[in-house]
Amino acid sequence: MTMRSSGLIFISCEEVEKDSLTLSKDIFNVPVFAIGPFHSYFPASSSSSLYKQDETCLHWLDNQEDKSVLYVSLGSVVNITKTEFLEIAWDLSNSKQRFLWVVRPGSVLGSEWNELFSEGLLRSLEEKGKIVKWSPQQEVLAHRAVGGFVTHNGWNSTLESICEGVPMICLPGGGDQMVNARFVSDVWRVGIHLEGKIERKEIEKAVRMLMVESEGKRIRERMNVLKDEVGRSVKDGGSSLRSIETLMNHIRSL
Template sequence: MEKSNDGLRVVLFPLPIQGCINPMIQLAKILRSRGFSITVIHTRFNAPKASSHPLFTFLEIPDGLSETEKRTDDKTFLFTLLNQRCEAPFHDCLAKLLVSSDSETQRISCLIHDSGWTFTPSVTKSLKLPRLVLSTYTVSFFLNHFALPKLRHEASQDSEQDDLVQEFPPLRENDLVRLLKEKREYLEPYLNMMLEATKSSSGIIFMSCEELNQDSLPKAREDFKVPIYAIEPSFSNFPASSSSLFTQDETCIPWLDKQEDKSVIYVSFGSLATMTGPELIEIACGLRNSGQQFLLVVRVGLVKGTEWNEVIPEELKATLNEKGKIVKWAPQQEVLKHRAIGGFLTHNGWNSVVESVCEGVPMVCLPFIWDQFLNARLVSGVWRVGLHLEHRIERNEIESSIRSLFFGNEGEAIRERMRLLQEKVGRSVKENGSASRALESLIDHISSF
């Protein structure tokens, strides 16, 4: 297999946010291990660190974003701007790459781009290059989220109902209101372009597996009518730490080494979520009151308008330091693998959810934005391998959830279900497992262009 791919080059184009860069670079590592040469085209904004990947070729294109635009909270607006301003630079970069490629030794097989890039169909059609889409969402969210503009028009903005959203299970009405609360005037045209770009592609790659998407994969194949490859958790042998946009605090690993097995709650809310100072204090107090050892990630920018964690009073910090450790960023996959980790208080980004399942770590769910609301419902209501805080950032709720997860019958049942799900998903990457078969089919597909 590797020999047959010698001389084939794959061009990858990640969307410039952490949760999209990590899976794309991990996919690049997988393809490189199977004999493909790799070129990554990326924006100047949030550029991946090329020196961490000496076996890849990196090509930077201008994105035209101002400093103010880079800091916007409306990610749909940001992605719309990126698509408008990157089309011409990307076309020129890819065209030059195709011209300079030696047909004997470096034939470019295809482009693989994040689903958030919507201008790519016209570019690749003009250059006669096959194109595949990488989705960093779970299949069910990607399949149904194109209906969100319609659902927004129908939803009551005051709804706190726990009723199921029939068109978008297992979302609840109160999840939908939170998901759509931001002003999203760009959402409908952006999603329409994304849908068309996906349907006209040569295939979709999902960083997921059949075991986590048994109901939605058949429907996705029917709706999109292109080959679909659910290859995760094949990434587990290719850590994401080397593609982190943040400097990781490696001191948390020796600190974990000193803790007892399954005694630590790991707390991290990803690269995009923001909260208020009082909310961070509630979380900190909940951790302290639980009596459980904890590793808390407070990302720079997590609390807007602050340098770091100065909103936490010094007296509270002193008591926190007795039971836990606070860092700016952590090597998450390494942390979740550690024997000392017994639970994960998480924002439920899809990468974090899959990493947690792969390591058998039960979760406390506190989603903030976008697909995180659906992921949290999968974790807590469908797979039942975690507890849901139901959007309440209150110290008593956090304390109670942590205690329930670590002690008592409910926590024991959750840990057992997580153990079984971990085994089920783990089998998918073994020979003849669903993710393993999907990866082999993807390799064959890319090699056939």
């Protein structure tokens, strides 16, 4: 079906996927239009969210220092085991870093929400962080206090993180997330890859590396460069705006 199409539309841009887009043109031999990052044109609103957003997390972030908070969210689809959930909890606690953790109801297999926390663990977590059921992610990533993002690397989350210049710790769950995570860690080099490593000490080590160590500073510098490049793509004369204009002309010609 793709081979018989009149064109391909990607929610991406040349600045992040130039080689992949060129390869797609060669393979499918149809016009390719990279018009992303799409959310830059139409920011998300609370009415479009899949779940009720907890706006109190933004007020909590207002009281934190710049780039001091790790944002943790595995998205609207990924599920994890009870063991993996507790490993994340203990590593966040042991990292001693500020964090905002989205624990989606039903995301932990066999559990409704946070009843897996012991009283001692919950108290330890609450000393350093805030746990919510859902968040206004675009606003969170854009907040001055957020300095890192533990993500499943869905494409929307990955692009949103790049657009706000927030480096990532990658915990992909499957499908395209695996490829996206590899781009983050190995191609763009703006994050740390932890595929298959939801285990004690691994997340803690990655959190410390990203938030307080020199390697995290270098990752952040590369992310700032990529952020600027992608930002230019949606401005006048940028690759994404040019692609949208080309797409409109292509549709008119059909």
